[in-house]
Amino acid sequence: MLAVIAWVCVGAWLFPPPTPVMDNPAVFRIIYFHFPMAITTVVAFGTGLYFSIRYLSTRNLKYDTRAALSARLGIIFCVLATVSGSIFAKQTWGSYWNWDPRETSIFMLLLVYAAYFALRSALADPDQKANLSAVYSMFGFVATIFFIFIMPRIMPGLHPGAPKPTGGSEGSIITFSLETASVLIPSALAHIGLFYWINKLAFDIDDAKKELSNG
Amino acid sequence: MGNYIPMIVALLGWVALWSYLISLDSKVKRIKKHE
Numbered sequence: 001m002l003a004v005i006a007w008v009c010v011g012a013w014l015f016p017p018p019t020p021v022m023d024n025p026a027v028f029r030i031i032y033f034h035f036p037m038a039i040t041t042v043v044a045f046g047t048g049l050y051f052s053i054r055y056l057s058t059r060n061l062k063y064d065t066r067a068a069l070s071a072r073l074g075i076i077f078c079v080l081a082t083v084s085g086s087i088f089a090k091q092t093w094g095s096y097w098n099w100d101p102r103e104t105s106i107f108m109l110l111l112v113y114a115a116y117f118a119l120r121s122a123l124a125d126p127d128q129k130a131n132l133s134a135v136y137s138m139f140g141f142v143a144t145i146f147f148i149f150i151m152p153r154i155m156p157g158l159h160p161g162a163p164k165p166t167g168g169s170e171g172s173i174i175t176f177s178l179e180t181a182s183v184l185i186p187s188a189l190a191h192i193g194l195f196y197w198i199n200k201l202a203f204d205i206d207d208a209k210k211e212l213s214n215g
Numbered sequence: 216m217g218n219y220i221p222m223i224v225a226l227l228g229w230v231a232l233w234s235y236l237i238s239l240d241s242k243v244k245r246i247k248k249h250e
Contacts, residue, residue: 005229013222026218197236204243 004190011183027091030084032183036191037081042148043192044074049141052134064130067137069202073195075113082106093158101155105147112143
């Protein structure tokens with residue numbers, strides 16, 4: 001993974017930016033980090049859903065903690081995707097925030113998962129907390145799919161992949177050159193790998209803390 | 216090709232994160248071994 005991300009850092013600099021327009025074309029290199037972070041957010045919330053289902057089928061509180069840890073990392077990746085996207089938007093569309101459907105949807109997603117943690121912190125009973133948050137997590141992931149994959153594709157917007165306000169399909173298909181793909185795809189895989197690595201460490205630390213508290 | 220500085224900052228940042236995660240990983244493995 002060290003080598004793959006090192007390649008992403010070098011490759012992002014080595015190849016020309018994917019869409020060389022505007023005043024500062026170099027800023028487009030942020031796509032090599034922004035897009036993989038957004039994909040990793042979906043993977044993280046999906047992992048949260050997986051552990052929520054495991055909890056509901058086994059009633060083992062360990063899986064509830066794992067679902068919450070995965071969602072927490074998902075929020076971190078979501079914030080990073082939003083911040084990197086905001087910098088990108090300033091250079092591309094002239095403003096840090098434009099209420100484009102995809103920007104609105106990622107904001108809604110952050111609210112959905114902020115509510116997940118608000119729900120968790122509001123409940124004292126561990127079983128009730130685990131039950132309700134597992135069910136909420138299922139709705140949260142349905143919202144993730146809607147906000148990431150459906151809403152930005154049906155509403156006209158600035159991001160690639162959105163239908164044009166005129167009703168045309170121009171720009172609705174995202175294509176990359178081989179050079180861009182050779183950095184973007186390893187970057188997405190490495191970001192997902194990094195998520196699983198950090199998540200596993202968080203699980204192990206949580207297990208060790210529980211062992212210590214149980215004496 | 217562009218400015219070297221963002222690439223160097225990205226590389227240094229990644230190496231720092233990787234070293235931190237590796238050290239955390241080995242600490243966790245040591246704790247697990249003792250259990």
